[in-house]
Amino acid sequence: MTGTGKFFVGGNWKCNGTTESIKKLVGELNDGKFEESVEVVVAPPFLYIGQVIGSLTDRIAVSAQNSWVGKGGAFTGEISADQLVDAGVKWVIQGHSERRHVIGESNETIGKKSAYALSKGLGVIACVGEKLEERESNRTTDVVFEQLQAYADAISDWSNVVIAYEPVWAIGTGKVASPEQAQEVHAAIRSWLGDKISPDLASATRIIYGGSVNGANCAELAKKEDIDGFLVGGASLKGPEFVTICNAVISKKASA
């Protein structure tokens, strides 16, 4: 089954870039020829969001990589969802594995952050994914379902949520999940949504894959029926390659 919205591709720039390199990347994206049937989002570091919004084509929406758990105030170093909305940001990534496993964010915090961002009108790219040892001990779906449950405990309206399945062992390693491995987990996520939330939501929600996606492997992944797009790290820093990945929607349509 396929999420009924448009194919969705996000570029997560992580903690990369300078004023100059971002100017070049935005120029490449502005020159890109994107298929009509793909929704494109990029997530620059906070510091460069103003630069990107001021120079990027309206064809591409801007996402943040994180946001604070509630309203702003005395929270040194944080950025609130309200401020993101004020700056023209449309999306926010939550629960990325680097925030879970490097920064130490809990399932509960991630759920709260997501709910608050949604309440302010942001779309949420809700990340889930297992570590290598969890996969090797056959706990992939246990871990992913636990992460999904934490979102479900906090979120009541899922209409603005895209789920990103990003196996930790595939992130930044060059070791992409095979299309079959990704499809298997995407189908499990969709059936979890059907059982726990609603069948309508299961068919409407876009479930995107992230982890070493590049211009060479995107077409085969896109053909899988439950893969509704991608969340791209390293390859999103190269404009022409990112455009190729967005246009993998052509392979999806050809295989449908």
Ligand SMILES: O=C(CO)COP(=O)(O)O
């Ligand atoms: O973490 C990712 C996107 O959020 C994936 O990163 P890479 O594409 O660099 O593996």
